[in-house]
Amino acid sequence: MSDPDPQLTASSTEQLQALIRNACVNDGTPSSGEEIRNAHLVDDVLHDLPREHYEPVPGRRSVLATLEGSDPDAPTVLFCGHTDVVPVNAGEWREDPFGGELLDGEVWGRGAVDMLCLTSGMLTAMRQLADRREPPRATIKFLAVADEEAGGTWGARWITDHAWDDVACDYVITESGGIPLHTPAGSHLLISTAEKGIAWRRLTIHGTPSHGSMPFGADNAIITAAEVVRRLHAYEPAAQLSDHWRAWVGALPVDDTQRARLLDPVYVSEAVAELPPRLAAYCQALSHVTFSPNVVHGGNKTNIVPDTVELDLDIRVLPGVSGDDVEAMLVDALGDLADRVEFSQTIEPRPATASPTDTPMFDLLRRRAEAVHPGAAVLPWMVVGGTDAAFFRRRGVPSYGAGMFSPDISLEDFQSRFHGHDERIDTTSIGLTAQLYLDIADAIAE
Ligand SMILES: [Zn+2]
CATH class of the missing domain: 3.40.630.10 (Zn peptidases)
Structure with a gap:
């Protein structure tokens, strides 16, 4: 040089x-x-x-x-x-x-x-x-x-x-x-040609207000929200193996077996999890739609069982994933809690x-x-x-x-x-x- x-x-x-x-x-x-x-x-x-x-x-x-x-x-x-x-x-x-x-x-x-x-x-x-x-x-x-x-x-x-x-x-x-x-695997120079889209959502979770002195059987929105967060964290959307993904995996310092698993839709999530932490986080984001619950607001007084929690999710989408697809994934992730949650957009969506x-x-x-x-x-x-x-x-x-x-x-x-x-x-x-x-x-x- x-x-x-x-x-x-x-x-x-x-x-x-x-x-x-x-x-x-x-x-x-x-x-x-x-x-x-x-x-x-x-x-x-x-x-x-x-x-x-x-x-x-x-x-x-x-x-x-x-x-x-x-x-x-x-x-x-x-x-x-x-x-x-x-x-x-x-x-x-x-x-x-x-x-x-x-x-x-x-x-x-x-x-x-x-x-x-x-x-x-x-x-x-x-x-x-x-x-x-x-x-x-x-x-x-x-x-x-x-x-x-x-x-x-x-x-x-x-x-x-x-x-x-x-x-x-x-x-x-x-x-x-x-x-x-x-x-x-060789030397590369990264030039960005694409980026994921942004599809943030606010989840409003409802409960029933009641007196905080008698919590047994209460419909507490914070407790429901905790389960919503747990399910989101456990949710694994299907991997999407794009050309960008294939090119990236081709450049990674992994052996042939690992590379083959990273390129296989069945094993990719497992193989990503075995990579060093920082690399795994990027690889997971490059191959999946991601959901990160990052802001929570709820409750207003210590002696009132809360009836509303708002949860803001940072959702990042891959090319070809629409707003409807995102909501279908949320419904899938939340299972039987989905009809207790309202979804709204917090910013104008930005497709990939x-x-x-x-x-x-x-x-x-x-x-x-x-x-x-x-x-x-x-x-x-x-x-x-x-x-x-x-x-x-x-x-x-x-x-x-x-x-x-x-x-x-x-x-x-x-x-x-x-x-x-x-x-x-x-x-x-x-x-x-x-x-x-x-x-x-x-x-x-x-
Ligand atoms: Zn910058």
């Missing part, structure tokens, strides 16, 4: 540090995030490019900068980089999570991996392109977007619903990709999405990956969480999660730092990622 251009690396590192220090922490409440601070930074860096601003809620500002290409027939690429980060538990960190310190070749801070190192690469690539005498042939847009970490309500969802013409494009490049995976891999952009990503990581095969990857790619894919725009991490970063590092303590990224990865975006801008119209 050749080292990235030192100047490009230095610029992107500096931008990353500034993005981290702005601490745009999104805790899910509409008044958090304050991405306006990072929006100001983007405005300063790209002051001479035409820009649009979107601020559906005060402080939740996103910026779109456009560099018009010289060839009207060339494709338009949108780099979509979120500017918010998730909260931290600062006491558990070795360094200040919002210090953005550069220590031993690594930038420390919340967002270093998710995804400010990509956003800084996009910003730096835009600046470099704008400084050239000639624009690229392709039109390049950069959306520095708010609120990704809480589902895009005030960011990508809002912008794609209300200002589609501004962000319309032929390809989107965003987060979750460019991660090396080295196993005895996927982009084709037979596009000039995916070919380009493959070529770049192979140039930086010789011998590594690109693995189209399914994200089991949610990213802003979903809002563009549902409009038919091929969208890929791609950065370019150095061989020193393992998938394990990536996953443990993603929303974890001591999040940090090496400067080689920062430079390689900025270089990837420059290369995309230059090569997509060739």
